[in-house]
Amino acid sequence: MSKLVIAGKEFASRLFLGTGKFSSVDVMRESVIASETNLVTLALKRIQLKEKRDNMVEALQVPGVDLLPNTSGAKSVREAVFSAELAREALQTNWLKLEIHPDPKYLMPDPVETFAAAEELVKKGFVVLPYVHADPVLCKRLEDVGVAAVMPLGAPIGSNKGLTTRDMLEIIIDQSSVPVVVDAGIGVPSHAAQALEMGADAVLVNTAIAVASDPVRMAGAFASAVQAGRSAYEAGPGAIQMTASASSPLTSFLE
Amino acid sequence: MKDTFTRVFEQFSWEELKTSIASKTDRDVELALTKSGGRNLHDFMALVSPAAAPYLESMAKLSYSLTRKRFGNTIQLYAPLYVSNECQNICTYCGFSYDHKLKRKTLSDIEFGEELLALKKLGFDHLLLVSGEANKTVGVDYFKNVLQLSRNTFSHLSLEVQPLDQPEYEELIAEGLDAVLVYQETYHRKNYRIHHPKGKKSNFVYRLETPDRLGAAGIDKIGLGALLGLEDWRVDSTFTALHLTYLRKKYWKTSYSISFPRLRPAEGVTHGPSDVGERELTQLICAFRIFDEDLELSLSTRESQYYRDNVVTLGPTTMSAGSKTEPGGYTNPKRALEQFSTSDERSPSQVIKMLERKGLEPVWKNWDSALSVAI
Numbered sequence: 001m002s003k004l005v006i007a008g009k010e011f012a013s014r015l016f017l018g019t020g021k022f023s024s025v026d027v028m029r030e031s032v033i034a035s036e037t038n039l040v041t042l043a044l045k046r047i048q049l050k051e052k053r054d055n056m057v058e059a060l061q062v063p064g065v066d067l068l069p070n071t072s073g074a075k076s077v078r079e080a081v082f083s084a085e086l087a088r089e090a091l092q093t094n095w096l097k098l099e100i101h102p103d104p105k106y107l108m109p110d111p112v113e114t115f116a117a118a119e120e121l122v123k124k125g126f127v128v129l130p131y132v133h134a135d136p137v138l139c140k141r142l143e144d145v146g147v148a149a150v151m152p153l154g155a156p157i158g159s160n161k162g163l164t165t166r167d168m169l170e171i172i173i174d175q176s177s178v179p180v181v182v183d184a185g186i187g188v189p190s191h192a193a194q195a196l197e198m199g200a201d202a203v204l205v206n207t208a209i210a211v212a213s214d215p216v217r218m219a220g221a222f223a224s225a226v227q228a229g230r231s232a233y234e235a236g237p238g239a240i241q242m243t244a245s246a247s248s249p250l251t252s253f254l255e
Numbered sequence: 256m257k258d259t260f261t262r263v264f265e266q267f268s269w270e271e272l273k274t275s276i277a278s279k280t281d282r283d284v285e286l287a288l289t290k291s292g293g294r295n296l297h298d299f300m301a302l303v304s305p306a307a308a309p310y311l312e313s314m315a316k317l318s319y320s321l322t323r324k325r326f327g328n329t330i331q332l333y334a335p336l337y338v339s340n341e342c343q344n345i346c347t348y349c350g351f352s353y354d355h356k357l358k359r360k361t362l363s364d365i366e367f368g369e370e371l372l373a374l375k376k377l378g379f380d381h382l383l384l385v386s387g388e389a390n391k392t393v394g395v396d397y398f399k400n401v402l403q404l405s406r407n408t409f410s411h412l413s414l415e416v417q418p419l420d421q422p423e424y425e426e427l428i429a430e431g432l433d434a435v436l437v438y439q440e441t442y443h444r445k446n447y448r449i450h451h452p453k454g455k456k457s458n459f460v461y462r463l464e465t466p467d468r469l470g471a472a473g474i475d476k477i478g479l480g481a482l483l484g485l486e487d488w489r490v491d492s493t494f495t496a497l498h499l500t501y502l503r504k505k506y507w508k509t510s511y512s513i514s515f516p517r518l519r520p521a522e523g524v525t526h527g528p529s530d531v532g533e534r535e536l537t538q539l540i541c542a543f544r545i546f547d548e549d550l551e552l553s554l555s556t557r558e559s560q561y562y563r564d565n566v567v568t569l570g571p572t573t574m575s576a577g578s579k580t581e582p583g584g585y586t587n588p589k590r591a592l593e594q595f596s597t598s599d600e601r602s603p604s605q606v607i608k609m610l611e612r613k614g615l616e617p618v619w620k621n622w623d624s625a626l627s628v629a630i
Contacts, residue, residue: 174293175507236286249312250312250315250319251311251315251534253562254311254533254534
């Protein structure tokens with residue numbers, strides 16, 4: 001399986017994990033290990049910035065796993081940039097998942113603020129991975145300002161509905177020059193496999209694992225699904241059916 | 256420019272692509288034809304490979320239906336207007352080549368105005384301005400002038416002239432330029448030098464990076480193509496498809512067209528026989544359509560009346576009619592001055608009657624100069 005490269009960094013696993021909603025820090029850690037992920041995202045707002053040690057950050061000290069702080073909770077460019085700078089300081093990484101969702105109910109990403117923040121953060125030297133609607137033009141505009149990947153949503157966050165934005169995701173994947181990570185909405189491993197089969201470079205999963213009856217086992221199931229999906233994509237799926245042949249020939253004039 | 260198509264181009268070898276195309280099988284062709292999602296370069300290679308020859312009818316049906324779905328039952332009409340046949344390049348296949356003893360002519364403002372009027376009378380609204388490469392007499396200032404003279408009369412202005420620098424393109428876009436056609440002629444780097452031994456055109460990379468400069472300048476449309484018959488058309492077309500893929504991703508606000516110039520007899524030119532017959536040309540047109548559903552495909556009067564009438568529904572979206580390939584040709588035809596001899600010599604009104612018989616609506620105007628500001 002080919003390796004995923006984002007901003008020059010290689011990832012063996014194409015499954016990224018979110019760290020919210022787990023019943024305990026231990027279950028989270030075990031799930032991270034079982035998922036074989038190389039990248040987990042965590043909300044800056046969850047980290048104890050004033051303490052020297054943070055439970056969550058400590059639990060995520062797993063070999064081969066990098067941290068991707070996110071700006072969850074930010075409602076504007078200013079808040080996101082502030083949050084990003086705190087995260088860079090606290091976690092010693094310039095990688096950032098940019099999330100700006102002013103609406104607390106559906107947590108829909110704000111395209112206008114996200115675009116402006118991405119532009120500013122790239123200039124400030126961040127490796128920016130913006131969470132956005134499955135909007136092909138927005139993704140190209142973000143690419144133009146230098147983001148390292150785009151993270152379009154598959155369905156409303158936490159909904160477990162799967163790839164309801166499929167048609168738009170297909171366009172984004174077709175057009176993008178940076179990796180496409182399908183984020184949000186992936187509810188079961190087959191959704192993740194579908195995203196990879198379509199050519200998405202990776203998926204980010206949180207709720208589906210965190211709230212499963214057995215999160216650790218579910219994390220392993222996602223790992224297998226992501227691998228299967230990517231392998232299928234690289235193998236090249238077969239044809240669905242031969243097109244039916246209409247009667248009057250179009251090329252007889254060449255005889 | 257630091258990041259251009261050259262970087263991508265250099266990752267591919269002509270010989271490897273040639274071998275890969277030759278090794279495509281029935282299965283590869285069937286897969287390319289029946290895929291549900293987008294098609295990649297390997298699919299394109301299968302479609303232009305010898306293995307696809309028996310599938311031409313299936314390709315034509317698919318290409319026909321994709322074209323109708325995306326573009327409807329319409330054909331856009333345009334006319335080339337040759338402003339000059341002066342040229343400092345030596346190109347072994349071209350009637351304008353510097354070493355040919357051809358009477359050279361560059362249109363004056365008055366002559367240009369007369370040509371514009373003649374074309375307008377025929378009904379044209381989309382204009383393609385063509386020249387050789389004579390930078391001192393027919394350079395940016397000349398182009399600016401002719402764009403200014405045309406823009407109130409014609410709605411869409413294209414250029415097919417020597418490659419220019421990015422700031423020069425920016426100047427011309429500000430004068431109303433909508434599209435630029437620049438054919439690589441061949442992507443075979445070594446043999447490119449043999450076909451273009453002298454003149455500014457002999458710089459392969461400068462030409463190769465022209466679409467990058469156009470994209471960076473914010474042009475609305477770029478036309479690509481290879482001169483079919485110069486080198487292996489299957490490999491050249493694959494490089495064209497690769498170029499297109501690169502450009503689409505990078506300059507995503509620009510639209511693209513492909514032309515299919517086949518070598519034609521020209522004054523003073525004795526080029527070898529071409530292996531691109533009408534079957535192969537049809538295969539290529541259909542391959543591009545199946546590869547890229549949104550692509551404009553252009554069919555010129557280089558092709559015969561019979562061929563054009565039959566292939567017109569299978570993939571093309573744009574067509575010229577009644578073209579003259581010498582400066583002043585619409586008001587004062589002089590064959591001795593032409594770049595190549597056209598094949599379909601019907602008048603635009605005859606071509607329109609043919610299109611209507613085929614159930615296609617000829618479209619004269621599909622743009623407005625008010626929309627022509629750099630993107």
